[in-house]
Amino acid sequence: MEKVINHISQHRLAENFHALHHQQQTLLLINAWDCASAKMIEAAGFPAIATSSAGLAWSLGFADGEKILPEVHLEALKRICNTVQVPVSADIEGGYFRNDIHRFSIFIEQLIDTGIIGINLEDGYTHEAHLNDIALHTTLINIAKEMGYKKGINLFVNARTDAMLLPGTIENKIQTCIERASAFAKAGADGIFIPFIKELETIAVLKSEIQLPLNILATDTLPFNKLQELKVNRVSTGSRPMMFLLNHFRKLLHQVKIENIPDQLFSYEITYNEINSWFL
Template identity: 35%
Template sequence: MTDLNAFAEALRALHSGEMLVLPNVWDAASAEVVAEAGFPAIATASAAVSAMLGFPDGEGAPWQEMFAAAGRVARAVPLPVTVDAEAGYGLAPREFVDRLLETGAVGCNLEDTDHRTGELVDAQQHAQRLAEIRSAATEAGVPIVVNARVDAFLGDRGIPEPERLAEAIRRGRLYREAGADCVYPIGVGRRAEIAALVSELACPVNGNVGGELDLAALREVGVARVSYGPRFYRAALEGFRTAIGKL
């Protein structure tokens, strides 16, 4: 637990100061590539891990297989690891925390989509779950880093475009108050919107490159953390496809 505590505190500290850039990985080999490139932490991408395992994204893979893959990543690198744990796989808070820590990871993404319906869960309900996970981590003795993903900007979640920013801010505040360390409004591609989120939430915000946003723009508006999801996994497959097409 001592090492896990040190990793958890190191990962949390990386959300302050210089922007934390996380090129998401999907297995031990890709994690080693990121570590060798000098990045200070490792993050998995659920879409890439589930695809690698042969399952669809959105909790289509058994949680046991997803966590087993995360464990192989954590064992491969001497760095803090944070796991894209989707919506938490329906695990009770203490079981979720225990299973996460068993992998050797010290952080997680938790999203507010119900994958059974494809809709956003009630924000208060999700905030309560985050609070219970935070409490369970305290009981377990490791202050895991919780990155609360807000899915309001995803077009298939039923939030009209003019309302997405306000809804993301509302949800982000609730999740932060519940104990989340970072808020992740996935799908934001406009500089003004991510700047508003950074200002209104007044906490570490996770952004993505895309649309009007590159790393320089995200850094300028004060984003604390940047992740890429399955982008590099897909690029690796495309490189493989191109290479074998020349045989």
């Protein structure tokens, strides 16, 4: 049964999501890519869910990098929000219509109508060493916030900068991050997401210089306990959970091909009835 969006409850979910960025402990967000993964994250006790732009696109037959049709993305987000009761934040990459302010505004309004309470909005172009003009990105942030208020919610805008992909010294990249974080905050951003950092020392500098809640992408060189010690506000897993499962599925396929069907295929904790009950 489709859940009707209640803007009062959506407002509360948004406020709860904001609060999770201002607590003592680091918010760990496991990124979902479809309804089943979102439901599993909720059932495991995580207080909020973020979507993976790559994972969601791949699950629907599109490449990452704003290749998924906006209307298909919106429908997928609506289905995810209908499936869970916790706050859901959407990675919308650059917002599809970064160069068309009117269409961007309409897209954000449609996005909020899916039940989403937060967004990631990036200033890069599919991991390329090129960033939006800072004036353009601050305009997009401001529009997203205003559309949220228009719809009665305090939309959490997590402004992402891909400054770490720029050429140059790490000192220059850090300075660009700091300058952009300051401008994004003035435009109304609620958090700053800086992926592609490799060293804890860089995070320590950014944390000391940036006032916005800091979001870091989990990697094998950035232990979660160390990020907690640095008081990083939010850690995201990105497309890694989906990639992890696909990696194991590939191993299963290889095993089936050379050894026949393994016993593990029939040994599992989660049952058909449990999964099916999520969607009744």
